[in-house]
Amino acid sequence: MGAGSIDPERARASLLAERERLMAELGEPIENPGQMTYGSQAAAASQVFEQQRDLALRDRSRIDLSRVEAALRALDDGTYGTCTSCGKPIAPERLEAIPWVPMCIDCARKAGR
Ligand SMILES: [Zn+2]
Numbered sequence: 001m002g003a004g005s006i007d008p009e010r011a012r013a014s015l016l017a018e019r020e021r022l023m024a025e026l027g028e029p030i031e032n033p034g035q036m037t038y039g040s041q042a043a044a045a046s047q048v049f050e051q052q053r054d055l056a057l058r059d060r061s062r063i064d065l066s067r068v069e070a071a072l073r074a075l076d077d078g079t080y081g082t083c084t085s086c087g088k089p090i091a092p093e094r095l096e097a098i099p100w101v102p103m104c105i106d107c108a109r110k111a112g113r
Contacts, residue, residue, distance in 0.1 A: 006080070006081050006092050006096075008075055011071070011075060011080065011099045015075070015099050015100060018100065019068045019072070022068065025061050026065065067100040068100040070100070071102070081095055084103055085104070085111070086103075086104060090104045
């Protein structure tokens with residue numbers, strides 16, 4: 001592999017490892033708020049807070065997981081490394097840093113991140 005090109009097998013390995021990590025994270029059971037018995041108002045409030053924080057983290061993980069899965073599909077389709085917004089190739093250094101990044105740097109900047 002020459003400089004500046006993407007090694008799809010390496011990308012796949014990183015993606016699969018990340019998918020496993022995210023799935024393990026998301027696989028932890030979350031308690032249903034409706035089935036909780038609260039000892040006190042204060043305990044109830046802190047439990048709700050913790051649950052919301054937990055849910056926010058899960059949302060992030062879920063978004064990451066969907067990006068990882070989209071990147072794996074793109075690898076299979078042979079479109080891996082193509083910006084989902086403008087269709088131009090994503091810089092290999094960018095993919096090396098974050099193998100599941102969906103957009104090129106220009107589009108990511110425009111999207112505000
Ligand atoms: Zn783009």
